[in-house]
Amino acid sequence: MVYQQRMSPLSQLALLLGLCGAGLITGGIFTLLVAKAFLHVPLANLETALLDPANAELSRFLQVTGTCWMMALPAIFFAVIVYRKPFSFLGFNTALSIKQLVLIVLIMFAALFVSDMFGEFNEWIPIPQKMAVYFQALENGYDKDVVALTNMKNLSDYIISLMVIALAPAIFEEMVFRGCLQQVIVSLTRNVFWGIFITSALFSAFHQSYYGFLPRLFLGMALGYIFYYSKNIWLNILAHFCNNAVGVTQIYLISRQGKFTTEALEGQTFPWYYGLAAAAAVYFLFVVFKKESDEIVADGLSMQTQIT
Numbered sequence: 001m002v003y004q005q006r007m008s009p010l011s012q013l014a015l016l017l018g019l020c021g022a023g024l025i026t027g028g029i030f031t032l033l034v035a036k037a038f039l040h041v042p043l044a045n046l047e048t049a050l051l052d053p054a055n056a057e058l059s060r061f062l063q064v065t066g067t068c069w070m071m072a073l074p075a076i077f078f079a080v081i082v083y084r085k086p087f088s089f090l091g092f093n094t095a096l097s098i099k100q101l102v103l104i105v106l107i108m109f110a111a112l113f114v115s116d117m118f119g120e121f122n123e124w125i126p127i128p129q130k131m132a133v134y135f136q137a138l139e140n141g142y143d144k145d146v147v148a149l150t151n152m153k154n155l156s157d158y159i160i161s162l163m164v165i166a167l168a169p170a171i172f173e174e175m176v177f178r179g180c181l182q183q184v185i186v187s188l189t190r191n192v193f194w195g196i197f198i199t200s201a202l203f204s205a206f207h208q209s210y211y212g213f214l215p216r217l218f219l220g221m222a223l224g225y226i227f228y229y230s231k232n233i234w235l236n237i238l239a240h241f242c243n244n245a246v247g248v249t250q251i252y253l254i255s256r257q258g259k260f261t262t263e264a265l266e267g268q269t270f271p272w273y274y275g276l277a278a279a280a281a282v283y284f285l286f287v288v289f290k291k292e293s294d295e296i297v298a299d300g301l302s303m304q305t306q307i308t
Contacts (some may be wrong), residue, residue, distance in 0.1 A: 007082050009188040015081065016180055019074035027069030031062045060164045071172040075180045090179035091233030095296050103289045104226065104235055108242040110281040111222055117275025118214040127210075135210035142209065158252045166248050170240035177203045177220070178227040178236050186228075196224035219243060225286060229293040 007015065032046070038058055039049045050059045079086030127135075152158045177199060186195030200220025204213050227236050 009184055012078075012082055012184045013188060016074070016078050016176075016184060019078050020070070020176065023070040023074040027066045030069060031066045034058075034065075035062060060160065063164055064168045067169060067172045071176040075172075075175040078180050089183070090175060091227060091231055091236070093232055093234075095299070096230070096232050096235060097292060097296060099292050100230065100232075100235060100289065100296070101238065103285055103292065104239050105242060107222065107226075107282055107285045107289065108239050110278045110285065111219065111243070112246060113270055113274045113278030114282060115215040115218055115275075116270045117272040117278075118218050119212065120272040122211055122214040131210075138208055139211060152252045152255050158248070161248050161252070162245055166241050166244035167237075170237045170244055173203070174223070174227075174233055174236040174240055177206075178223055179233050182224055182227065192228060196221060196228065200224055222282070226289070229286075229290045229297075231293075231297055 032043075035046050035050060035058065036043065039046065039055065041049050049055055050062070075090065076086065079089050083089040152161055181202065182196060182199040185198050186192055189195045189198070200217050200223075203220040203223075204216035207216055209216070223236055223239055226239055227233065230236075
């Protein structure tokens with residue numbers, strides 16, 4: 001699909017990074033001001049206060065609005081500035097099929113086993129003790145945030161957590177990483193594989209999780225090819241949501257058995273060799289997905305040609 005662009009790929013990359021940086025700063029200031037206004041605690045105590053289950057609703061609100069400010073808005077501004085049809089460029093179109101939707105769900109189910117395999121590989125990589133302590137501290141901090149945001153006591157809390165932790169990040173992250181960054185880097189490198197790989201590496205690094213780097217790199221690659229083949233961000237959002245929803249559902253089921261703790265998730269993995277069979281399944285499903293997507297994209301281009 002061809003879009004009329006107004007800037008070179010390198011200029012686009014600089015603009016996108018600048019917009020994301022501005023979104024990060026202004027979103028952080030907004031989050032800080034709102035949290036302080038509602039919690040009435042010193043700045044040094046804000047993080048602790050937001051982790052309090054009593055402030056879960058505020059934490060969820062700030063999570064959604066902050067992420068939107070830092071990702072969705074820069075993506076929209078970028079597309080509006082650079083392209084004549086910004087939302088088409090981002091992939092917000094209705095050209096999809098039921099078969100694609102089913103394939104996406106199957107791909108993401110099989111990808112769970114592949115991600116677990118890469119997770120084990122990640123842990124096998126030797127690193128200095130000081131780095132291991134530092135990375136583990138980051139993981140512990142992330143786990144505390146998850147516990148604070150989920151805090152699921154009933155079905156209503158579960159649905160809200162799905163919206164906040166699974167759906168919202170899926171929408172916002174796909175808009176900026178696949179809708180914008182991947183297309184810019186593919187144009188810049190003039191190579192589909194390297195464009196998707198670099199974007200996926202940045203996507204994984206963004207989450208600041210050393211022990212989850214390889215699994216997220218694999219997830220980013222899968223999401224990258226889903227968007228490249230389909231040109232439809234809705235399918236990416238579905239795939240990303242499915243991945244996130246599995247984690248939220250797992251936490252909910254554990255919470256129903258008693259008070260949820262981060263330790264409760266340890267050991268909830270599959271043997272690494274399951275990932276080999278799952279990788280073959282992912283490859284086969286992608287072959288079918290590409291064929292289906294090629295037909296839909298071709299039909300869409302044919303209709304555009306007839307209209308013009």
